[in-house]
Amino acid sequence: MTLLSRLTLSALLGLFATSALAAEPEANLTGCAAKRQAIEARIDQVRASDDHTALDGLQQARDQVEAYCNENALRKDREQKVLDARHEVAQRRKDLDKAMKKGDPERINKRKEKLSEANKALQDALQDLER
Numbered sequence: 456m457t458l459l460s461r462l463t464l465s466a467l468l469g470l471f472a473t474s475a476l477a478a479e480p481e482a483n484l485t486g487c488a489a490k491r492q493a494i495e496a497r498i499d500q501v502r503a504s505d506d507h508t509a510l511d512g513l514q515q516a517r518d519q520v521e522a523y524c525n526e527n528a529l530r531k532d533r534e535q536k537v538l539d540a541r542h543e544v545a546q547r548r549k550d551l552d553k554a555m556k557k558g559d560p561e562r563i564n565k566r567k568e569k570l571s572e573a574n575k576a577l578q579d580a581l582q583d584l585e586r
Contacts, residue, residue: 487524489586494520533584540577547573 484492494517501509551566 485586486526486529487520490524490529491517491520530584533580536580537577537584540573540580543573544570544577 494513498510498513498517501513547566547570551563551570554562554566
């Protein structure tokens with residue numbers, strides 16, 4: 456192997472290793488810092504793929520987070536999403552109860568699926584609240 460190809464290989468391995476480490480979110484970050492870090496990780500991934508359009512969009516998103524992200528507003532927004540998701544789950548339970556009273560198996564299955572989706576959305580909102 457020539458010296459130039461060894462250097463190129465070393466540089467590529469270093470780039471991939473750095474990108475892989477940056478893609479792993481830091482566990483102790485929350486709020487705006489977590490958002491910023493997630494965008495930075497995505498920027499590193501996009502740089503490796505050489506997608507300039509996506510890179511520009513992510514850099515704008517990072518700039519917006521740096522300029523406007525407010526911990527209290529972010530928390531309030533996430534709490535509202537949890538409340539909305541809980542309301543959706545309650546509504547889907549009512550719909551399922553109605554369908555069960557009517558006894559239509561097809562409608563019952565549809566309502567069960569909708570309730571399952573609403574529960575998943577609630578779990579996602581609760582996880583976001585913790586970040």
